[in-house]
Amino acid sequence: MTFGHPANSGSAVDINPATAVARNARGRTCASVNETLPHLRFTSQWTSEEVTWSNSRGHLLLRHADGADLTVELQRCARGRLRNAYPVSSHDLEVQVGGAESTDVLTASLGAVVTAIEAAEPQCRRIVYAVDTDGSFSGAVGRLSVIAAAEAAGFRYVVDVDLADAELSLLVAEPRWVTEVDMDLDHVPGT
Structure with a gap:
C-alpha cells in the first residue's frame, strides 16, 4: 500500500499490511502505523472516559465542567478514511467531535483535544479536522x-478532498515545531 504522490520522490510511504511497518520511497523505516493511540489527559475543566481504544482508532466521552457532553473519535490518518487524501504522516490524527450544540462548545472542545494530543504525542505533525x-x-x-x-x-x-463517499474540507492544527521558519537567510543549519 503506498501513500503520497508518486511525483514527490521520498515522500511516498509503503506499508506492509502483514507487519504494518512503513517505509518511505528510499526504503527507510518510518514509525509503525500500528502504534497505539496516545491516551489523552485533559485540563481540570474537561474530563474524559475512553469508550473504545485500539492502535489506530479511539472513542471517548468528553465532559465539560458546565455539563456539555461530547463524543470524540480519534483515528490515525494512515489507517483511516483520509489515508489516500493527502501525503499522510504515520503520526497524523483525525479528530471528529459529535454532540457540540454550539460553535462555542465546538471551539472549546477542539482546543482541549489539540492541547491533549500535543502533550500526549509530540511526534504528531498534523491534527486533522x-x-x-x-x-x-x-x-x-x-x-x-x-x-x-x-x-x-x-x-x-488546507484543502478540499473527494473521498468515495464524501467531499470534505480538511483543516489542520500543527505544532509549533512544524510551522516554525528560520528567517535568518545567513544562518546555515548545523553551524
Whole structure:
C-alpha cells in the first residue's frame, strides 16, 4: 500500500499490511502505523472516559465542567478514511467531535483535544479536522460556522478532498515545531 504522490520522490510511504511497518520511497523505516493511540489527559475543566481504544482508532466521552457532553473519535490518518487524501504522516490524527450544540462548545472542545494530543504525542505533525462540504450538520450550525469554530480553536483550512463517499474540507492544527521558519537567510543549519 503506498501513500503520497508518486511525483514527490521520498515522500511516498509503503506499508506492509502483514507487519504494518512503513517505509518511505528510499526504503527507510518510518514509525509503525500500528502504534497505539496516545491516551489523552485533559485540563481540570474537561474530563474524559475512553469508550473504545485500539492502535489506530479511539472513542471517548468528553465532559465539560458546565455539563456539555461530547463524543470524540480519534483515528490515525494512515489507517483511516483520509489515508489516500493527502501525503499522510504515520503520526497524523483525525479528530471528529459529535454532540457540540454550539460553535462555542465546538471551539472549546477542539482546543482541549489539540492541547491533549500535543502533550500526549509530540511526534504528531498534523491534527486533522474534516468538515463535510454537503452542509449536512446537526442543528442550525452551518458549514462555514463549523470551519470558523475550528479556526478559532487553532486549525487552518488546507484543502478540499473527494473521498468515495464524501467531499470534505480538511483543516489542520500543527505544532509549533512544524510551522516554525528560520528567517535568518545567513544562518546555515548545523553551524
